[in-house]
Amino acid sequence: MKQVHVAVAVACVNQRDILIAKRPDDKHQGGLWEFPGGKVEANETVPQALKRELDEEVALPTSESNMAPLLQIPFEYPDKHVLLDVYWVEVGINDALLAHGAEGQKVRWVAAEELARFDFPAANAPILTAIQQHLAVTSS
Ligand SMILES: Nc1nc2c([nH]c(=O)n2[C@H]2C[C@H](O)[C@@H](COP(=O)(O)OP(=O)(O)OP(=O)(O)O)O2)c(=O)[nH]1
Numbered sequence: 423m424k425q426v427h428v429a430v431a432v433a434c435v436n437q438r439d440i441l442i443a444k445r446p447d448d449k450h451q452g453g454l455w456e457f458p459g460g461k462v463e464a465n466e467t468v469p470q471a472l473k474r475e476l477d478e479e480v481a482l483p484t485s486e487s488n489m490a491p492l493l494q495i496p497f498e499y500p501d502k503h504v505l506l507d508v509y510w511v512e513v514g515i516n517d518a519l520l521a522h523g524a525e526g527q528k529v530r531w532v533a534a535e536e537l538a539r540f541d542f543p544a545a546n547a548p549i550l551t552a553i554q555q556h557l558a559v560t561s562s
């Protein structure tokens with residue numbers, strides 16, 4: 423099965439709150455919460471894909487200079503193989519206020535330590551750990 427390259431954003435404001443969105447019921451892994459992002463298109467870098475997806479999906483303005491690679495997760499769902507290319511995205515408070523579900527989906531800013539209360543796709547487990555580690559390192 424072909425592997426789909428997916429750009430995923432851990433968009434963080436105030437060293438604390440992380441943006442999550444609800445996947446539409448009719449999509450792959452539908453009904454679960456996700457970190458915003460989507461497929462990397464041909465001729466696109468991951469930061470370029472993130473900037474585009476964050477604008478299209480959640481109306482969040484971002485700059486590539488505020489993005490840094492966090493981790494990569496290859497994962498094989500029975501029906502789809504993905505490579506999640508996860509980036510940390512620093513967001514300013516004024517930009518954060520603009521975020522909303524531009525495709526009609528629910529979005530929420532959630533304190534990092536509350537993320538475990540939400541249901542994410544199985545591939546996402548290492549992302550939650552990486553977020554806690556990143557915040558522990560950058561706040562010390
Ligand atoms: N964006 C995102 N995708 C995730 C996460 N976890 C996870 O397994 N995925 C999977 C689900 C999908 O199979 C794939 C992302 O595809 P997508 O449907 O968001 O792609 P897209 O935004 O380009 O949308 P479309 O072209 O399918 O309409 O990655 C996550 O946290 N965020």
Ligand SMILES: [Mg+2]
Nearest residue numbers: 458459460461
């Ligand atoms: Mg998407």
